[in-house]
Amino acid sequence: MGIEGIGARVTRKEDRRFVTGLGRYVDDMVLPGMKHAVFVRSPHAHAKIAGIRTDQARAMPGIIAVLTGPELKADGIGNLICGWMIHSKDGTPMRMGAWSPLAVDRVRYVGEAVAVVVAETRGQARDAAEKVEVDYEELPAVTDAVEALKPGAPQLHPEAEGNLIFDWELGDAKAVDEALASAAHVTRMRIVNNRLIPNAMEPRAALGHYDRAEDHFTLWTTSQNPHVARLVMSAFYNVAPENKLRVIAPDVGGGFGSKIYIYPEEIVCLWASKRTGVPVKWTADRTESFMCDAHGRDHVSEVALGFDADHRMVALKVDTIANLGAYMSLFSSCVPTYLYATLLSGQYVIPAIHCNVRTVYTNTAPVDAYRGAGRPEATYLIERTVETAARELGISPAKLRRRNFIREFPYQTPVILNYDTGDYEASLEAALKAADYAGFPARREEAKRRGKLRGIGMSCYIEACGLAPSQAVGSLGAGVGLWESAEVRVNMAGTIEVLTGSHSHGQGHETTFAQVVADRLGVPIEQVSIIHGDTDKVQMGMGTYGSRSGAVGLSAVVKALDKVEAKAKRIAAHLLEADESDITIENGEVKVAGTDRSLPWAQVALAAYTAHNLPTGMEPGLKESAFYDPANFTFPAGCHIAEVEVDPETGHTTVVQFVAADDFGNIINPMIVEGQVHGGVAQGIGQALLEGCRYDPASGQLITASYMDYTMPRAADLPSFAVATTNTPCPNNPLGIKGCGEAGAIGSPPAIINAITDAIGTNDLSMPATPQAVWEAIRRQGH
Amino acid sequence: MYQTTYHRASSVAEAVKLLADSGDGKFVAGGQTLIPTMKQRLAAPTDLIDLRHISELKGISFSGNEVRIGAGTTHAEVASNAALAGICPAICHLAGHIGDPHVRHMGTIGGSLANNDPAADYPAAVLALGATVHTSKRSIAADDFFAGLFTTALEEDEIITAVSFTAPEKAGYAKFPNPASRYALTGVFVAKRPDGVRVAVTGAGEDGVFRAEALEQALSTSFDPSALNGISLPYDGLLSDIHASAEYRAHLIVVMAKRAVEAANA
Numbered sequence A: 001m002g003i004e005g006i007g008a009r010v011t012r013k014e015d016r017r018f019v020t021g022l023g024r025y026v027d028d029m030v031l032p033g034m035k036h037a038v039f040v041r042s043p044h045a046h047a048k049i050a051g052i053r054t055d056q057a058r059a060m061p062g063i064i065a066v067l068t069g070p071e072l073k074a075d076g077i078g079n080l081i082c083g084w085m086i087h088s089k090d091g092t093p094m095r096m097g098a099w100s101p102l103a104v105d106r107v108r109y110v111g112e113a114v115a116v117v118v119a120e121t122r123g124q125a126r127d128a129a130e131k132v133e134v135d136y137e138e139l140p141a142v143t144d145a146v147e148a149l150k151p152g153a154p155q156l157h158p159e160a161e162g163n164l165i166f167d168w169e170l171g172d173a174k175a176v177d178e179a180l181a182s183a184a185h186v187t188r189m190r191i192v193n194n195r196l197i198p199n200a201m202e203p204r205a206a207l208g209h210y211d212r213a214e215d216h217f218t219l220w221t222t223s224q225n226p227h228v229a230r231l232v233m234s235a236f237y238n239v240a241p242e243n244k245l246r247v248i249a250p251d252v253g254g255g256f257g258s259k260i261y262i263y264p265e266e267i268v269c270l271w272a273s274k275r276t277g278v279p280v281k282w283t284a285d286r287t288e289s290f291m292c293d294a295h296g297r298d299h300v301s302e303v304a305l306g307f308d309a310d311h312r313m314v315a316l317k318v319d320t321i322a323n324l325g326a327y328m329s330l331f332s333s334c335v336p337t338y339l340y341a342t343l344l345s346g347q348y349v350i351p352a353i354h355c356n357v358r359t360v361y362t363n364t365a366p367v368d369a370y371r372g373a374g375r376p377e378a379t380y381l382i383e384r385t386v387e388t389a390a391r392e393l394g395i396s397p398a399k400l401r402r403r404n405f406i407r408e409f410p411y412q413t414p415v416i417l418n419y420d421t422g423d424y425e426a427s428l429e430a431a432l433k434a435a436d437y438a439g440f441p442a443r444r445e446e447a448k449r450r451g452k453l454r455g456i457g458m459s460c461y462i463e464a465c466g467l468a469p470s471q472a473v474g475s476l477g478a479g480v481g482l483w484e485s486a487e488v489r490v491n492m493a494g495t496i497e498v499l500t501g502s503h504s505h506g507q508g509h510e511t512t513f514a515q516v517v518a519d520r521l522g523v524p525i526e527q528v529s530i531i532h533g534d535t536d537k538v539q540m541g542m543g544t545y546g547s548r549s550g551a552v553g554l555s556a557v558v559k560a561l562d563k564v565e566a567k568a569k570r571i572a573a574h575l576l577e578a579d580e581s582d583i584t585i586e587n588g589e590v591k592v593a594g595t596d597r598s599l600p601w602a603q604v605a606l607a608a609y610t611a612h613n614l615p616t617g618m619e620p621g622l623k624e625s626a627f628y629d630p631a632n633f634t635f636p637a638g639c640h641i642a643e644v645e646v647d648p649e650t651g652h653t654t655v656v657q658f659v660a661a662d663d664f665g666n667i668i669n670p671m672i673v674e675g676q677v678h679g680g681v682a683q684g685i686g687q688a689l690l691e692g693c694r695y696d697p698a699s700g701q702l703i704t705a706s707y708m709d710y711t712m713p714r715a716a717d718l719p720s721f722a723v724a725t726t727n728t729p730c731p732n733n734p735l736g737i738k739g740c741g742e743a744g745a746i747g748s749p750p751a752i753i754n755a756i757t758d759a760i761g762t763n764d765l766s767m768p769a770t771p772q773a774v775w776e777a778i779r780r781q782g783h
Numbered sequence B: 001m002y003q004t005t006y007h008r009a010s011s012v013a014e015a016v017k018l019l020a021d022s023g024d025g026k027f028v029a030g031g032q033t034l035i036p037t038m039k040q041r042l043a044a045p046t047d048l049i050d051l052r053h054i055s056e057l058k059g060i061s062f063s064g065n066e067v068r069i070g071a072g073t074t075h076a077e078v079a080s081n082a083a084l085a086g087i088c089p090a091i092c093h094l095a096g097h098i099g100d101p102h103v104r105h106m107g108t109i110g111g112s113l114a115n116n117d118p119a120a121d122y123p124a125a126v127l128a129l130g131a132t133v134h135t136s137k138r139s140i141a142a143d144d145f146f147a148g149l150f151t152t153a154l155e156e157d158e159i160i161t162a163v164s165f166t167a168p169e170k171a172g173y174a175k176f177p178n179p180a181s182r183y184a185l186t187g188v189f190v191a192k193r194p195d196g197v198r199v200a201v202t203g204a205g206e207d208g209v210f211r212a213e214a215l216e217q218a219l220s221t222s223f224d225p226s227a228l229n230g231i232s233l234p235y236d237g238l239l240s241d242i243h244a245s246a247e248y249r250a251h252l253i254v255v256m257a258k259r260a261v262e263a264a265n266a
C-alpha cells in the first residue's frame, strides 16, 4: 500500500467543498428564466376528488401556470410503477394500483400531490397553492397493515381486493412444520419492526428544463441513480426517449435509499417545463420530506424457532405482514421478499426455513428500501429470537450462537443464498474482547449500586450486498440488471478521469475510487478525478444502493484499469524495446523490471495520443471502459455488542458502550469505512431507541411530521463507538471487498434491544425503546 | 411566510404605539417561537414590532435578595449570570438547558412567558418562585399570570417589561426532556421560601404549568426527596400524547420533584 493507495487513511478529497459551503446541490442551480413550483397536497388520508377549481389561484400575482392531474393524463404522462415483479404463492402477479404523478380522482395518503403551481417566486407559488380549491369527499382511512387486511377495512385500490398486494412464500413449509412439531424447544415471538422516516440532510429537489430548439429535456435531481431515473422516466412515464433526456444528480446530501426511487415531483417538473416553456424548480420543505419521501421498514411478524435437545436449530418459521403504503414505490416489492426472507438463515445452520409475506396497501406514504432494506428486518427478527431462546434455554447467548454458526463455506442456505465465505467466530471473539464481556458482571454490580440497571446484548448479523448478479435478480423478478459500468480515461498528459455509474451522495467515492487508481497506476490521487451523476457524461450506470459501489462499481473500474494497464505496458514495451511481460508500473514510472530503463507515466500517455510511434496496428488513445456483473452477492457479517444503563425511575436508556466488529473483506480506506459504520450504527440506535413514524389511526394524519415529534438521534444520544474489523476477503470480486454501507444499521438495533431486555429482565419490548416504553415494560413485570 | 412589515421600537411606549397603529401586528423578541410559526404559515401578523432594541427591557439587577430580570434578557444571559448563580442557581441551570445554543442566544424570558407554551421551562420557575410579572400596564403575580395553554393574563397590547422575585432559600429544577423536541416532557421547579415550599410543574398539565399542592405539603414538612416517597398523583388533567401517557407523566412529576429537591439541597 502506498500512502494514498488501497488501505490508506486518506482524508476525503470532497470534504473541502462540503465543509466550506461550496458543494453544488440541485437547489443551488439557477437557470435563466427559471420559475418555482409548489405542490398542492392532500390534507386527507383518503378521499375522492369531486372537483378542482384553479381560477382563483391563476389570478394571483406572478403565476405562470396551475396544472392538475387530468391535464397530465391528457399529455400522455404515465403512472409510477414498481419495477420488481413478485408473484403470490398461487402464481398470480402482484396487484399494483395506479399511481398518477398528480392525483386524478382519488387521494390515498396525506401529502399526495394533487396540483402544481408554477410562479415567479416560491412565495407567490405558495400563496396561490392555498387558493387552489379541491373538493374532497372524505373516505375512511386505514394506516396499520394488520388492520388493513381485516374484513371490512377501507379499500384503497380496485386492483387489490382486501388491500393485499401479494401473498408470497419462500422455503419448505411442510419440512418446517414437521421439524417444529418434534423440536425439543420452540421459541415464539411477535416481532414488530418500526416504521422509519429517512431524513436525508438535503431534502429532495428537482429542476426540469425543456429545450424547444432540440426537443430535449434536462433534469437536475437528487438521485442515487440518474441512469435508472432516465430509463424509468422514458420507458414508463413517456416523458421523453432516453436520447432526449439528460439526468444530472450533482452533489446530493444523503439518500439512505430514499433517493433511489422516481417520485411524482421530478416527472411533474419536466412536464411543467415543457408546458410552460420555462425551467421549473421544486425543492421540498422539511414537512414535505416527512410526508412524501418513501418510508422504511414497518413489518409485523410471528416467529417460531425450534431447537433439538443439543440446542441446535432445527427450523425457523416466519409469518410477516409488510406495510407498503398507499402506492407501490419503485423497488418496494423486493424489500420484504428477496432482500428479507433470503437472509433469515442469519449466521446459522438452520436446516429448514419457511417465510410467508403478505404485503399490504394502507393510507400512508409509500414504503421502500431504507438503509439496509429488508436485511435489518431479517436481522432484528432472528437476533432477537436467538437471544430470547438463549434466555429460555438458560445458556449464554454467545454459546448458543457458537453452537449454531455456519463454519463450512461455501454454504447453501435453504433460502436461496449461497454464502461464499465468512468467519463468524472471529468477529464474535473480536467483539467479546473489545467489549470486555467477561468484565460485565462487575460493571453490572457497580451500576446497581448507583441505582441503574445495566444490560449487555449482542447481535451477529449477516447481509447480502453488492447487488447483484443480473441473471439471479432477473430470475427473481427484477426489471433491470445490476451490473455497473466504468470508463478510465487517461488524458494526454497523464492525468486520469474515471467515469463511474456509481453515485456518491456522501460515501466518499471521489477519494476511494481515486485511491484504487493511484494504487494501480502509481499517480497521486490529486491527478485522478471521479466523474459521476450525469447521463450525458457517464456511459451507463445502475447507481448506488445496497452497499454496491465498492463491490460492483469499483470492480468495473478495476476491469477498465486492467485494460488501460495492459495497453500502457504494450506502448511502454514498444518504446523501451523490452518484453511486455517485463514492464511494471510504480510511483508514476513505467519501468523495465530489473533495469534502470523507465518512462514517466505522463510520457506513455502522451505517446498513446501523439501516436507517432505505437506498436503496429494499435489504435491511438488510452481510454478503456468495462461493465462488471458480479458472480454472487457479497456477504459482510459481524458482531455488534451494546451495553446500556437503564434508569428504572424514568425508563431512560443510556448506551454506555457500543462495539462493532465487522468483516467487510478488504478495505480501501479504513477512515471512510469507520465513518460508514458510525453513521449506520447511529441510524440503528435511532431505530432502536428513538425513531418511530406514527400516523393517527383514525384520521390517517402523520403525527410525527416534524422534529418536534420525530426523534432523530443526536450526538448526546450516542456513545463513542469502538470499531474493529476482521477480514475474510470476498472471493468473488477483484478487490476482495464486501461493502460496508448498511452494516451499522443492520447489526445494531437487535444488540441495543437485547441489552435493554437483559437490563430490565423481560423480552417483552418493542422498538423504539423510548423511556415510556421501557418504563412500561418494567412495570408490566410488577417491579 | 406571508408578507409582513417590520418595525424597530426603541422604547416600550413606542412599541405600544406601533402596535396600536398596525393592522394585526405582533411583538417579536427573540423570534424563536414566533418566526418558525410564521414560516409554517400558522401565524400571519401584518406587522412585526421588534422589542430587541429597547434598552429598558434588558439586563439583570439586584437589590439585596430581590432579583429583577428584564424581559428582553436572553436565556444565555440568564444562564451565565454569575451574581444570579450566586443566589438562585436553579434558574441559571434551567435557562442553560433550554433548546440549543442558537435558541438560548436569541430567545428571551419575556417571549417565553408571553408565549406560555405548556412545555416551556420558564413558567415553572416563575410560578414556583412566586415571581411578579411586570408589564407596560401593571404588575401581575405569577399565580394570576398563567391562564392555560398558550394563554396568559396579558392583553393584546401589553408588553412584559421584567420579572422580579425574592431569591429563595433553596431551589432546584429537574427536567425530563421530550426525546424529540427537548422541551420539557415533565419539568419540576421546587422553591423553599420562608413561607413554605412551592412546586410548579411544566410539560405535564393539560392547562399548562400548575402547582402540585400534594408535593408542596409533603415537602413543607421535610424538604428532602424521601418526603415524596409513596406519593402517587392522579392522572386527570395531565397531558397524554405519543411521547408520554398521563400515567407516565404523573409518575415523572414525582421522580423529577425528588431530583429537583436533591439538586436544591446539593
Ligand SMILES: Cc1cc2nc3c(=O)[nH]c(=O)nc-3n(C[C@H](O)[C@H](O)[C@H](O)COP(=O)(O)OP(=O)(O)OC[C@H]3O[C@@H](n4cnc5c(N)ncnc54)[C@H](O)[C@@H]3O)c2cc1C
Pocket (backbone or CB within 6 Å): B026, B027, B028, B029, B030, B031, B032, B033, B034, B035, B036, B051, B071, B072, B097, B098, B099, B100, B103, B106, B107, B108, B109, B110, B111, B112, B114, B115, B117, B119, B120, B121, B122, B158, B159, B160, B161, B181, B182, B183, B184
Ligand atoms: C429549536 C428550539 C428549541 C427550543 N427549546 C425550548 C426548550 O427546551 N424549552 C423552552 O422553554 N423553550 C424552548 N424553545 C422556545 C424558546 O425558549 C423561545 O425563545 C421562547 O419560547 C420565546 O421567546 P422569544 O424571545 O424567542 O419570543 P418570540 O418568538 O419573539 O415571541 C413569542 C411570543 O411572545 C410575544 N412576546 C415576545 N416578547 C414579549 C414581551 N416582552 N411582552 C409581551 N409579549 C411578548 C410575541 O408577540 C409572540 O407572541 C425552543 C425554541 C426552538 C426554536
